[in-house]
Amino acid sequence: MDNLWITNGDHLVEWTADLSDAEPAALLGWLRRVLDAGVRHQVYEVVEAPGYQGDLLMGIERRFAEDGVLDLCHFASSGMAPRDGVTLRVAALMAYAESGEVVERRVENLGALLRELRPADVDVSAGLMVDCPPIDLYGPLLAGPGRARVHFRLRSDIWFPWVLGFLAETFEVTPSHDNRPLAERHTPRLTAFLAEARTATEDVGGTWSLDEEVRFTRRDLVTEAGVSIC
DSSP states (O other): OOOOOOBOSSOSEEEEEEOTTSOHHHHHHHHHHHHHHHHHTTSOEEEEOTTOOSOHHHHHHHHHHHHOOEESSGGGTTTTSOBTTBOOEEEEEEEEEETTEEEEEEESOHHHHHHHHOGGGHHHHGGGSOOOOSSEEEOOEESSSSOOEEEEEEOBGGGOSEEOOTTSSSOOSSOOEEOHHHHHHHHHHHHHHHHHHHHHHHHTTOEEEEOSOOOSSOGGGEETTEEOOO
């Protein structure tokens, strides 16, 4: 077993929660449910976020109560680029190959992990090992009614059961490198998280959708419900 997955500067797949028709007070409950689901399923736990100290949700609730401004995942909009001296830190329990065996640990930066696992490839393949969180989640700052969309993005094919193998000795035009030993560990947790996010979205009158463009894996493996393992 080897690490043939990569990270990318752009998203490979994107799900969107359109919450534009929901009441602002309901959106705070939506955010609470999504962040709680991320922690329980061990795929999206905010360790530190720009603009906040201490408990993130308490900070968002305080800001909404005092200023009427709702941070609907805007705290993650800068990705892993520092903002005001603080870098977003989001942790997930991820599986990867080490010494031929599959191991799991909490990971905040998939690109840094891959550079650690494949140091000999860093010089020639740096563009395939860019910094990125396990899940890229972002949305707007809301000061009243308006367009409110929150995007759930994957910027690594580590979640996919079959990958192209950009770092393999033989690159395939179709996704034929077997990544299931890794995906079978963490991808069901991702799908469970997305299911709860979708339910929370529909409960407040929002809509859930999958972007038509899916990159670096078979299109039939990615649906509105998540990523299939087969």
